[in-house]
Amino acid sequence: MSAATGKYSLVWELDSLYPHPQTEQFRAILDRLKAETQAICAASEALPPVTADAAQAKLWSEFLTRFEKASEESTAIRAFIGCHAAADAQNKLFMQIEGELAAHSPLWSQISTNIEFALQAADETTLAAFLAADSSLATNRYFLTSARRNAELRLPKEQEQLAADLGVDGLHAWGRLYDRLSGELRVQIMEKGELVSKSPGQVHWDSPSREVRENNFRATNKAWATLADTCADAINHIAGSRLSKYRRLKVDHLAAPLALNHMQRETLDAMWAAVSERKGCLVDYLKKKAEMLGLERLSWFDVDAPLPLASGPSSSLSYDDACDLVLGSFGAFSPELGEFAKLAIDQKWIEVENRAGKRQGGFCTDVPTRKQSRIFMTFTNTVDSMSTLAHELGHAYHTWVMRDEPGLLRDYPMNLAETASTFAEAVLGENRLAACRTREEKLDLLDKMLGDSVAFMMNIHCRFLFENRFHQERAAGEVTAARLSELMVAAQKEAYLNSLNDDGWNPLFWVSKLHFYITGWPFYNFPYTFGYLLSLGTYALAKDSANFPDQFRRFLIATGNQDAEDAVQSSFGYDLRKPDFWHKSIDIVEQRAKQFLELAQS
Numbered sequence: 001m002s003a004a005t006g007k008y009s010l011v012w013e014l015d016s017l018y019p020h021p022q023t024e025q026f027r028a029i030l031d032r033l034k035a036e037t038q039a040i041c042a043a044s045e046a047l048p049p050v051t052a053d054a055a056q057a058k059l060w061s062e063f064l065t066r067f068e069k070a071s072e073e074s075t076a077i078r079a080f081i082g083c084h085a086a087a088d089a090q091n092k093l094f095m096q097i098e099g100e101l102a103a104h105s106p107l108w109s110q111i112s113t114n115i116e117f118a119l120q121a122a123d124e125t126t127l128a129a130f131l132a133a134d135s136s137l138a139t140n141r142y143f144l145t146s147a148r149r150n151a152e153l154r155l156p157k158e159q160e161q162l163a164a165d166l167g168v169d170g171l172h173a174w175g176r177l178y179d180r181l182s183g184e185l186r187v188q189i190m191e192k193g194e195l196v197s198k199s200p201g202q203v204h205w206d207s208p209s210r211e212v213r214e215n216n217f218r219a220t221n222k223a224w225a226t227l228a229d230t231c232a233d234a235i236n237h238i239a240g241s242r243l244s245k246y247r248r249l250k251v252d253h254l255a256a257p258l259a260l261n262h263m264q265r266e267t268l269d270a271m272w273a274a275v276s277e278r279k280g281c282l283v284d285y286l287k288k289k290a291e292m293l294g295l296e297r298l299s300w301f302d303v304d305a306p307l308p309l310a311s312g313p314s315s316s317l318s319y320d321d322a323c324d325l326v327l328g329s330f331g332a333f334s335p336e337l338g339e340f341a342k343l344a345i346d347q348k349w350i351e352v353e354n355r356a357g358k359r360q361g362g363f364c365t366d367v368p369t370r371k372q373s374r375i376f377m378t379f380t381n382t383v384d385s386m387s388t389l390a391h392e393l394g395h396a397y398h399t400w401v402m403r404d405e406p407g408l409l410r411d412y413p414m415n416l417a418e419t420a421s422t423f424a425e426a427v428l429g430e431n432r433l434a435a436c437r438t439r440e441e442k443l444d445l446l447d448k449m450l451g452d453s454v455a456f457m458m459n460i461h462c463r464f465l466f467e468n469r470f471h472q473e474r475a476a477g478e479v480t481a482a483r484l485s486e487l488m489v490a491a492q493k494e495a496y497l498n499s500l501n502d503d504g505w506n507p508l509f510w511v512s513k514l515h516f517y518i519t520g521w522p523f524y525n526f527p528y529t530f531g532y533l534l535s536l537g538t539y540a541l542a543k544d545s546a547n548f549p550d551q552f553r554r555f556l557i558a559t560g561n562q563d564a565e566d567a568v569q570s571s572f573g574y575d576l577r578k579p580d581f582w583h584k585s586i587d588i589v590e591q592r593a594k595q596f597l598e599l600a601q602s
Contacts, residue, residue, distance in 0.1 A: 007320045010379070012087075013348035017370055018080050021097055030097070033077060034104065036070050041107045044114035050122040052129035061136040067111065068407040072368040074104065079365040079374065086359040086376045087351055112147070113160070119144060120151035142561040143408040146262070153249060153256055163245065167519075171241040174234040175519035181230060182514065187223045189216060200224070200512065205301040208308070210293070217301035217506075224511045231511045232481035238519055239474045253471040257523035261415040261530070263564040266577035271530060272464070274582035275457050281593040282457060283499045285450050288600050299504025300492075303454060307447050309440040319352055319379045322386040326393065329431035330424070333542070334549040337424070340400055341393050344373070349396065352379035352389070362388050364395035364421075368410070371403040383432070387425055394424025401556045412559040414521070416567070418531035419538065420556055426539045439599055446596040453589045456532040462488075462495035463525040466510060484510050534568075537585035541572055 019025035043063055048056040078101050085094035122130065127148060131137050137144065154160045186197045203220050205213045239253075246253055258265055290298045292307055323345055331338025344350060349372060362377030373396035379385045398420035402410045429449060436442040466488050473479050473487070485507035492505050510516060515524040538555070542548040555571035565576045574581040 006318070008323050008345050009348045010319060010351075010353040011348070012083070012351040012374055012376075014080065014083055014374070017367055017372070018077065021081060021084055021093060029077065030100065033070070033073055036066075037074065037104050037107050040067055040070055041111050041114075044111045044118075047114060047118040050119055050126060050130045052126070052133050054133050057130060057133035057137055060130075061134045064136065064140060064408065067115075071108075072407050074101075074108070076367045076369040077101065079367050082363075082365055083351070083374050083376060086363070087357075089357055089359045113154075116147045116151035116154060117157050117160075119148040120154070122148065139406055140408050149259065153251065153259055155245065155248060167241070171238060172519045174237045174241075175517050178231065178234050178514075178517040181227055182512075185223055185227065187216075187220050189219045206304045206306065208306055210295075210302065210305070213301045213305060214299070217299075220512070221506070221508050224508045228481045228485075228508065228511050231517075232479070232484055235470075235484070235510065235516055236474060236478045238517065239471055240478070242522060243471065243475055253475075254468070254523065257521075257526075260521065261413045261527055261564065263413075263415060263530070264577060267565055268526060268530075270577055270579055271526075271533065271582050272461065274579050274586060275461060275529065275533075278583065278586040278590065279457050279497065281590045282450065282454055283497050285593045285596055286454070286496075286499050288597055289447070292600060297499070297501045297504070299501045300506040302504070303500075304451060307443060309444060316381045317383060317386060318381060322379070322389060325386060325432075326390050326428060329390075329428045330393075332431065333427045334552070336549055336553070337397060337427075340397050344375070344393060344396055347372075349373055350375040350377075350389075350392075352377055352385075354378050354380060362392055364392040364399075366399045368403075368407065371400075373399050387428060390424045390428040391421045394421035397424065398556050398559075401553050402560055405557060405560060409561040413527070413564075415527035415530040416534070416559040416564060418528070419535050419559070422532055422535035423539055423552075426535060430539075439602065443596065443599050446592055446599070449592050450589070450596060452532070453592070456529045457586075457589070458495045458497075460525050460529045462491040462509075463513065463515065464523070464529075465491035465495055467516065467523055467525060470510075530564075533582060533585040536588045537574075537581050538572070540584040540588055541574075 018029065040063075043066070047063065048059050050056075050060075081094060081097050081101060085091065085098055088094060119127070127145070131141050131144065155163060182200070185200055187200055187203050188195055188197055189203065190196075200220055200223065203216045205217050207213050207216070242256070243253060246255070249255075254265065254268070258268065286298055286303070289305075289307070290296065290302070293302065293305060294308075295302065327338055327341055327345070330341050351374070358378060359376075360378075362375070364373055364375045366373055375389075375392040375396060377385070377388050377392060379389070395417075398412075399410075429445070433442065433445055433449075436445060469487055469491065470479060470484065473483070479487075488510045489505045489507050492500075492509070506512075518524045538552060542552070545551060551571050555567055558567035558571055562570065568574055568576050568581065572581075576582075
C-alpha cells in the first residue's frame with residue numbers, strides 16, 4: 001500500500017520538529033546541546049548547600065530552570081534522531097548521531113547524582129524552609145523531594161563514585177556478558193527434514209501443532225542449558241553486587257526497586273495478596289483450554305497455543321479501517337481521548353508503513369519542545385497491529401495531558417508508564433468484544449485477553465517469587481545452577497497454582513529470561529503486573545463515574561508529581577495499600593474467564 005493511498009497517512013511528518021539531520025543547522029543544534037550539557041554538569045558540581053537562604057535558593061532555581069530546558073531539548077533531539085533511525089535502519093549518519101547522543105548519558109547521570117547528593121544532607125525542616133524560599137523550588141517540590149529520597153539509597157559520594165567506576169567492569173559487565181552470550185546462542189531445530197540454526201527469539205511456541213511446540217521448547221532449552229553454569233555466575237554476581245551495597249545502606253533487597261517505582265511495600269504486598277487470592281479463575285480457564293486442545297493439562301509450551309476453532313483465518317484489516325475502529329472506540333468512551341487520537345492521526349504523528357529498511361518493534365516517543373509525540377510501528381493488516389496502534393496512542397495521550405506541566409514533573413516511573421497505554425487497549429478490546437459476530441471470534445479474543453492475564457498474574461508472579469527467594473538465599477552465599485532451577489520450578493508451581501503438567505514446567509526460565517540480567521533496574525518484574533492491574537482497575541471505575549475522563553486526566557498528570565499511592569488516592573479515592581482497588585481490577589479478569597467458560601461449553 002502506498003503512503004499516499006487511503007484516508008490516513010502511513011508515514012509520519014518529522015520536518016516540522018527540527019532541521020534534517022544532514023543539515024548544518026542540525027549540526028549546530030547538536031553542538032550547542034553538547035556544550036550546554038557539559039556546562040550544566042560543571043555547574044552541578046558547584047551547587048550550594050540546601051538552606052533557607054534566599055540567595056542560595058535563587059541559585060538553585062536558576063540552575064533547575066537551565067537543567068529543565070536542556071533536559072527537554074536533549075529528550076526532543078534524541079526522539080527526533082530515534083525516529084529517523086527507526087524509519088531508515090541502515091542509515092550510517094543516523095546511527096552515528098545516536099552514538100554521539102549516547103555519549104552524553106554519563107553527563108546527565110552525573111548531573112542527577114550531584115543534585116541528589118546536594119539534597120542528601122538536608123533534614124526535613126531545612127528542606128521545607130529551602131522550598132519556601134523560592135516559588136520555582138516550591139513548584140518543583142516533588143522532583144526535589146524525590147531526588148532527596150533517592151539519595152538515601154546512595155553511599156557517601158566518594159564511595160558511590162568508586163562503586164559506579166567498579167560497576168563498569170563488575171555489576172554491569174556481568175549483564176553485558178549475558179547479552180553477548182544470549183545474542184550468540186543458536187538453537188538447532190529440524191524443519192522440513194533439515195537441521196536449521198536460529199536465535200532463541202526466532203523460535204516460537206505458538207504453533208497449532210503440539211509436536212512443533214514441544215520440539216521448539218525442548219530444543220530451545222537444550223541450547224540454554226549450555227549456558228546455565230555461566231548464567232549462574234552472572235546472576236549470582238549481579239545480585240551479590242547489589243546486596244553488598246544494600247548491606248552498607250542497611251536496607252533490604254526490595255528497597256531500591258520500590259523507590260524506583262515510587263511505591264510502598266504495603267502496596268506491593270496488597271497487590272500480590274489479591275492476585276494470589278483471586279487467580280483461581282485463570283486455573284479454570286487453563287483447564288478448559290487444555291480440554292479444547294485435547295490435553296489433560298497444559299505444559300509450559302502450550303499456554304500460548306491458538307485455540308482449535310472452526311472459523312477460517314481472520315480477514316485482512318486495512319489501516320484506514322483500524323484507525324476508524326480505534327477512533328470510534330476511544331470517542332465512545334471519552335470524547336477527549338477520541339479527539340486526541342484523531343489529532344495524532346491527522347497531523348501525521350504516526351509511522352506505520354510496511355516496508356523494508358525499518359527497525360522492528362514499536363514505540364511512542366515524546367518531543368517536549370514541540371508538545372508532540374511520534375509513534376513508530378509497522379502495520380501488518382491484523383487486529384494485533386490495531387491493538388498496538390491503540391496501545392501507542394495511549395502512551396501519546398499520557399504525554400499530551402502532561403504537556404503544560406513543569407518539565408521536571410512530566411517524568412513517571414516504570415509501574416505507571418503503561419497505565420494509559422494498557423487502558424487504551426482495554427477500551428478497544430471491550431468494544432471489539434461487544435462487536436464480535438460469532439462465538440469463535442469472541443472465544444479467540446477472550447483467549448488473547450486471558451492469555452495476557454496469565455502473563456501478568458502468573459508468569460510475572462513466578463518471576464517475582466523466584467527473584468525474591470533467590471536474593472534471600474544469595475545473602476548467605478552463591479546459589480548453584482541446580483538450586484536456581486529448583487527455586488524456579490517451585491516459584492512456577494506456586495504462581496500457576498500447580499495447574500500445569502507435572503513435567504511441563506520450565507526449570508531453565510532463569511537462564512532464558514533477559515529481565516533477570518538487566519543491571520540498571522533491579523526486580524524488572526512486578527511493575528508489569530502493577531501497571532496491568534492499575535489500568536484494569538481504572539477501567540472498572542470508569543463504569544461507575546460520570547466524570548471519569550476528568551478523573552483519569554488528573555490521575556495521568558499526578559503520575560509525574562505524586563507517588564503511586566497518592567496519585568490514585570487523590571484521583572479516584574482508593575488506597576492501593578488495601579485490597580479494594582486490586583479486587584476491582586481482578587473482577588474484570590474473572591468476568592472474562594466466566595465468559596470464556598460459558599462460550600466454550602456452548
